[in-house]
Amino acid sequence: MLNDRDCERIYKLVYSQHRSIAVSAGSFVNDRLFRMKSSDCEKIQLTARGKKRSPNTPLFRDLIQFFIESELHEHATYLVDSLIATNDMLKDWECMTDLLLEEPGPGEESLDNRQESVLIDIMSSAVQQTATGEHPVGRSVKGAKNKPKTVADKKQLEIEQNKITDHFIHTLPRLLLKYKADDLKLVDLLEIPLHFRLKNYTQFVYELEELLKLINEAVDIHVNGELLLKCAQIYEHLYDEHFAFHRSVWSAKIFLLDSLFHRKYLPLVNSYDTSNSSLIPSNLTAILKKLAVFASCHDMSSYDLWTNVFQRWIMPQENDHHHHKHDIYSTPCEILIQSISVTFYNFLWDLHNISKSMSRTSGRIFRSRLLPTKTRLTQFIKCLSQLLTHEREDVNIEAYSCLCDLLIIFGKGLTDTVGDSNSESLADLVYKPSIELATRIESFVINKVYTYPQDDPMDEISIADAEQIQQLYTRRHILAGFCKLIVCSVIPMRFAYHPFKYYTQFSNDYGDIVKTLLNRMRKMNREICTKIMERANIKDFRTTNCRKDPI
Numbered sequence: 001m002l003n004d005r006d007c008e009r010i011y012k013l014v015y016s017q018h019r020s021i022a023v024s025a026g027s028f029v030n031d032r033l034f035r036m037k038s039s040d041c042e043k044i045q046l047t048a049r050g051k052k053r054s055p056n057t058p059l060f061r062d063l064i065q066f067f068i069e070s071e072l073h074e075h076a077t078y079l080v081d082s083l084i085a086t087n088d089m090l091k092d093w094e095c096m097t098d099l100l101l102e103e104p105g106p107g108e109e110s111l112d113n114r115q116e117s118v119l120i121d122i123m124s125s126a127v128q129q130t131a132t133g134e135h136p137v138g139r140s141v142k143g144a145k146n147k148p149k150t151v152a153d154k155k156q157l158e159i160e161q162n163k164i165t166d167h168f169i170h171t172l173p174r175l176l177l178k179y180k181a182d183d184l185k186l187v188d189l190l191e192i193p194l195h196f197r198l199k200n201y202t203q204f205v206y207e208l209e210e211l212l213k214l215i216n217e218a219v220d221i222h223v224n225g226e227l228l229l230k231c232a233q234i235y236e237h238l239y240d241e242h243f244a245f246h247r248s249v250w251s252a253k254i255f256l257l258d259s260l261f262h263r264k265y266l267p268l269v270n271s272y273d274t275s276n277s278s279l280i281p282s283n284l285t286a287i288l289k290k291l292a293v294f295a296s297c298h299d300m301s302s303y304d305l306w307t308n309v310f311q312r313w314i315m316p317q318e319n320d321h322h323h324h325k326h327d328i329y330s331t332p333c334e335i336l337i338q339s340i341s342v343t344f345y346n347f348l349w350d351l352h353n354i355s356k357s358m359s360r361t362s363g364r365i366f367r368s369r370l371l372p373t374k375t376r377l378t379q380f381i382k383c384l385s386q387l388l389t390h391e392r393e394d395v396n397i398e399a400y401s402c403l404c405d406l407l408i409i410f411g412k413g414l415t416d417t418v419g420d421s422n423s424e425s426l427a428d429l430v431y432k433p434s435i436e437l438a439t440r441i442e443s444f445v446i447n448k449v450y451t452y453p454q455d456d457p458m459d460e461i462s463i464a465d466a467e468q469i470q471q472l473y474t475r476r477h478i479l480a481g482f483c484k485l486i487v488c489s490v491i492p493m494r495f496a497y498h499p500f501k502y503y504t505q506f507s508n509d510y511g512d513i514v515k516t517l518l519n520r521m522r523k524m525n526r527e528i529c530t531k532i533m534e535r536a537n538i539k540d541f542r543t544t545n546c547r548k549d550p551i
Helices: 004-015 019-033 038-042 057-070 077-083 093-101 113-132 151-178 183-189 198-203 205-221 225-238 246-271 284-295 305-314 333-360 367-387 393-409 420-429 435-449 466-487 493-501 507-524 526-548
Strands: 317-319 324-326
Touching: 004 019, 004 057, 004 077, 019 057, 019 077, 057 093, 057 113, 077 113, 093 113, 093 151, 113 151, 113 183, 151 183, 151 198, 151 205, 183 225, 198 205, 198 225, 205 225, 205 246, 225 246, 225 284, 246 284, 246 305, 284 305, 284 333, 305 333, 305 367, 333 367, 333 393, 333 420, 367 393, 367 420, 367 435, 393 435, 393 466, 435 466, 435 493, 466 493, 466 507, 493 507, 493 526, 507 526
Parallel strands: none
Antiparallel strands: 317 324
């Protein structure tokens, strides 16, 4: 017989990285803690207005407490994945929403704020897994990698999606209204409509309009980046020209974007005093952040973002009123970061629209259509290059990330992806970086990635610090971006010299990235790769010897 201590050890395995272990532990937990007894079925619980509660209600209260007491994970996705296969209560959507929306009846206690947050997290995770059939990122599933879904699997997912949509079409607006001031709860709730089946909305246009109204209110109130992205993705998901209600979605989106840009952003820009950068309108940065998030999902070319954002905040320009040059470094950092993001996505939409025009004209496009984009791209890349030396790390990292992505997207691979008939048309858009720019990027990578103290390496004690982990993640991101430039032939292979040179010294932090770079370069040109490695290893050997035996 297992004692309580033994059981607690098994309970913790529901958070295991290996799904087979987690599901087995979940089955044990379900049998021991979350199985309905016959006596429970006979008890009838009523809400304050007399609605009958689901028999699963006490089990959900126990599940919430179980999750809170575990204190092992911030999110509920692992717990849900462990339990959902052996317990259908995690698909009892009405039970969960009643716990959140209905007032407690006789003998019941209402959920506190922490319990509500946990239940919403569990509900959102259960919706996501039930609708997609996908397991949490980071949980290994033996034999399931790239395994295609069968016809029966797809049919079952469709049935589950219909159930989710039919229930939450009516209840989600009420939930959003109740928790509209709590951005963390909204982030989880706004995951749900991303899994709706749109055809179910054809008979419920009023409910759709209520949902869109509440989404617009959430965008207006909050600045949480994850929440804003969910709102932008919902508009992207709901807009489908095959359904008549797409006009309602389009109208609500345009109303939102017009409000952000014309009624909020432009008046704030006009009131901004360039002679005193410390007097920043408090919500200008927030509005720019919202524009950046929506620009990542929606085409905002009609708002002339090049003039109103790039030329206003990024591009150095003459200031006629004060007779001094407005330098790129004089723009407040928070505004600069969001402006870089807005301009970056504006270029992606410009490229998308050019590709659409080509598809409508059998691959033909006038050079006059490409020339403005190429000219602007050159200007933007020049500004990003300058920002690599900005004093604020968050600014130069944002500039670096956008610079790497643009060089890859508008590199020679641009003509390789459109086919032979269209490649010549887009050739004028290809941007080839100069050696000077490549060297500037290389210097940035060396300074950011290879210059932290090695006398006190990131051992097990220091690596546990959240700030240290985030710094390591940032450095790995920077190095990976640089390696992609080499692999995509944006910059010459000889720039792999420093990653190879520092491989031994920094193998714990970046070894996997450099090994991947090495494997790809061998396929590109084994001879050049060997010469670069030889040169780097000789230099590393000499440096190591000098450090051990200085002359």
